[in-house]
Amino acid sequence: MKERLWVVGMLVATHVTQAQQLDSLIKEYELQEVVVSASRLQRELHTVSVPIQTINAEDILRAGYLRLQDALQEQTGLQLVYDHGVGLQMQGLDADYTLIMIDGEPLIGRTAGTFDLSRLNITDIKRIEIMRGPSSAVYGSEALAGVINIITEEEEALPWRLSGMARYGSRNTSNFQLKATTTSTKLSTSWSANYYGSAGYDFTPETYGQTAPPFMNYTLRGGVAYDLSPAWRVHTRVRLYEDFVKDAYESFGERFDGKGYVADKNVYTAVEWTPTGRAFWQFRNYFTTYHTSASYWQKDSGEETDHSFFRQLYWRPELFAKYDLAQEHTLSGGVGTNREQVSATRYEGTRRLYNLYAYAQHEWSRGRWHMHTGARFDHHSIYAGQLSPKWGIRYNQDRWSLRASVGRGYKAPDFRQLYLNFTNNAAGYTVLGTEEVRQGMERLLAQGLIAEILLPPSQVASLKPERSWALNVGGEWRPLQKMKVDVNLFRNMLQDMIDTQPVARRNNGQFVYSYRNLQEVITQGVELNVTYKLSTYWRLSAGYQYLDAFEPSVKERIRAGEIYKRDAQTLVSRRVKPEEYGGLFNRSRHSANLKVFYTHPRWEATMRLIYRGRYGWGDANGNLILDDKSEYVDAYVLCNMSFMYHLRRYTLQAGIDNATDFRNEAFVPALAPRTFWFAFQFDITNHKK
Template sequence: MKERLLLWISGVAVVAHVTQAQQLDSLMQEYELQEVVVSASRLQRELHTVSVPIHTIDAEDIRRAGYLRLQDALQEQTGLQLVYDHGTGLQMQGLDADYTLIMIDGEPLIGRTAGTFDLSRLNITDIKRIEIMRGPSSAIYGSEALAGVINIITEEDEEQPWRLSGMARYGSRNTSNFQLKATTTSGKLHTSWSANYYGSQGYDYTPDTYGQTASPFVNYTLRGGVAYDPSPAWRVHARARLYEDFVKDAYESAGERFDGKGYVADKNVYAAIEWMPTGRAFWQLRNYFTTYHTAASYWQKDSGEEIDHSFFRQLYWRPELFTEHDLGQGHTLSGGVGTNRELVSATRYEGTRRMHNLYAYVQHEWSRAERWHMHTGARFDQHSIYGAQLSPKWGIRYNQDRWSLRMSVGRGYKAPDFRQLYLNFTNNAAGYTVLGTEEVRQGMEQLLTQGLIAEILIPPAEVASLKPERSWALNIGGEWRPLQNMKVDVNLFRNILQDMIDTQPVARKNNGQFVYSYRNLHEVITQGVELNVEYKPSPYWRLSAGYQYLDAFEPSVKERIRAGEIYKRDAQTLASRRVKLEEYGGLFNRSRHSANFKAFYTHSKWEATMRLIYRGRYGWGDANGNLILDDASEYVDGYLLCNVSAACHLRHYTLQAGVDNLTDFRNETFIPALPPRTLWLSFQFNFSTNKK
């Protein structure tokens, strides 16, 4: 009797364990089948067929965590670092914000300040998912994609006749966010509309001085789209987006107080016609137009006298023809031709500057028995200033039942921007001047005529024309499932960046300040490993952890250190000595170690999240005058951030609360753009009608 009882209990335990494992495996398989990406090839592909490292953040995780702006979601991803320079930018695989392309539905967003695209411009509370593709993607997207691509997908599920959703959120420092979105589907017509308002009174780490660390602002985003299917073979769709931001600023200088205001406008319009004559052919003609405009004014507080007014206007237009053909037996061929034109006018540029580019690209994809997947691609660009550029890319992936391997190698390029070519700017307060390489000769002549130059360091005729930045990158990695409910993803990367553009002094002014221009550096290398682990201990819990090790350096600096050509001065004794190789910390603003941990709990009506983000120490700048990172005083200490949220669902309504920067970590000196602890509460609703 006892043996039967033990056998029965053991049988129940085994069945329960198998059932739970099957449930977990089913959940994992369902999750994988739903993961479809478009960034890797411009058309939908299942994630397990893609040979490049790519990660997605879906709408559910955005909602659970309470992300509002793009930087909120990206800062919690492995290998991505926020940089606070002329806005909140993104560093990927150790490459600066200049080298990551930011897109909405596959179309590039413009408007960079000193190379940084400010991620706070992008509201993500009404999108479908975010795709993060690492490694150079110039073979598809051209310039600016040396480090990778961030693609925001707004496409909607058209299975519901109508849907209405919204959110109201309020937090610390009068931070408020209001969101309203509506979608409809009626026969052959689908529409989508959304409106977002976001504002805050800012914060101040230095209350004893006039002005705030982060100024008060309000902005709004309006987005609309329409799609029409006149027949099963034809589809016409269009989208439009408007973003406007208003900032009030104030500061104190030399005992005087100044007030100011700033304005930013970002407008995008996209239209496309799609034709699918057969099940194996697809054609798309698309047209994209976008503008970016900023304006800022400052005046003396007491007298009201205007002391500065500046503006920046950029226009970008790109028509393109894209096609894809299924050749059978696992072969797919796709490609496109197009052109893009850019115009820039600004206070600090002479006249209106123009660039244009003609391009063509082709991709071949091959799959065999759901095991092997290979893609080969290349893009040819004919730039109005830099001539011909060829960007190839190749990748392969092999899948087994519980593991997969992938490898990709690609060539990237980035053309110099308008700032590096045509900038003509003098900071009257600090006294320095910056000249683009095309403006050096004329700008220096003006300064010499005015008697402002004390010494010429590089004759204007010897300032070389800039060459495009180029890179070769290798990514090797794979996935492994040691358990049915556990996934391990690893990626090793190496980027070799050639002709990197950097600033250089070309003259010294009478006031002791310098005239700067730009030059190409020979070579920069970033390399490392990214590791992600995801584990589902039960249907209610999902845990994940990520880690990146990064090594970023200039080989020429290491060579000079080995040759004994670089010295450092002791801050106490003022004695000089040669720098040791082990003291070289690589490129500034790069953390050798970074990590994250996330826990998501979902059960019936309740949800909760906790996310930890760690960034190791990094160099902030040169303190001993040898222009490299080699001293302990040149580092910013590492730090840990904690964000939490919890939600309760009541049919069509959701109440959610959260705390960002739970420990109230602050570094007012080196990271003033990092907000203090922020508490928030939101109310959300969602109504829809399912198709019968």
């Protein structure tokens, strides 16, 4: 019944508004803001038919954000997940399904599927673009939930500019930033360097080691662009990130020390040709590597107990073209290939994948109407070809607008799900990728380690890509001159979701696991943003998301009376009631934010409250679903504040993150305690021609 009501609600809601622009952009000129993530073309935000929002450099500076997760956690409907680093959950879909990019090029290096957002410094960028809904029609795999695109390119009109920042906070947390840009008639350059480090923190001082160990990292970034002629332009960008961690832990009375290292390197080069005012050609070449290593040794003896590494290479050349057929029509498209290579401690040898792709788009605009149609075809070396279409439309009026988009997304099986060959000797279990099951099982059988085969290796099916259909409907409404209301309704229908399955039982009672495709997962809900300018200096914004994420097959089994739960006190079993099913784990049904901004020519201040409703942490009663009060993490509220004072070219800033000192050591250990910080910034420019 709820599903039927949802469909009716989606149809009725086409007159309401869409919430995807940043709440701080309630300015008179906001409709002229330019974005590129929606179609790889520069487009004014009010012509884009997909849900997209931006966080610009002024917003980042005002709030004192340092890393990417700092900015994203305060946006409506975006949830941080702490699993193998800080990942991002969008519209109820896991961190695996959101593509993270810099200037339109993908970043690699996912640990257990999660891209760690703490790797990305954002203190020297132009803006962040957040696009929700499947974007596989443009960007391919991993863009099933949406795209986060960090824009670093800047077109400076000044001969040179030098800016920097020094920041210090609690627990010896420091950040130093320096950026320089130069611009001449034909040549422009941009360079930046960032250092970030902390002594970490510890919620359990009675044990050896810290909850968050000390670390230091740096990011170097550079870019050069040169106009060979009015028609030809070449530019290149390079980025280097390195991170060093000191770790320690205690196990069964023994103490261990360790160190970790992460390196992320990117090189991008493009040649652009504009033969006429209507045509544009670009050849781009992108190469990136990601490397991690970790070593642990016994503290007293110094004997090494574990060493692991992970190396990934990614290369993508692409040819892109755009042509304006007429004032109302634009065609664009591209062809390219992805080449990937991975070697790791847990993989047998070096594994390679490749993908060939082609995509095309058509954009049409006439008066108040804007429409976008696109499709992409991918041919992968492992799985069958994939076609990903997308369509969107927008209609603008003076005080309101409507938009709707529908798209198909996909996510290819990763190296872990295909080639992993790992045995945890301490816990006694084994995980084999689907391409390694046959050889891995033969080896375990030859060693006499298998007690029972649950699924013959020949019956382990090859993995299919995960697919989804998604619908976003909404718009924008200005009931008052100083007020804006945004609403977005979404529904994602995910098919062939990849999950683990036991294929054999070892002699020690533990299992051998591999992977399989599940039938269907649905996430649906509504996102609401309201902004109101109280006066010349005061501005208020509020956001809310309702999320319903579930497996239809589980609901059907509950209705049929096939799923039971056991009372922890009486040990009596009974059938699970439909209203007890809480949906997918680690999803908050309700989340919200409230932000207050004070902006004065000299003084600026912000206060931001972030609410996350309760969510399931795991199965406690053994029936593999979320259905009991003991399986939930309690709701919580975070409070962040910042204060700024401007002195011509200089700015003084102070802030408090997690002002209420909220802590949940058991379920949210990666959330740092209260942090005080102070910063000094300068911006020097040469205005002479």
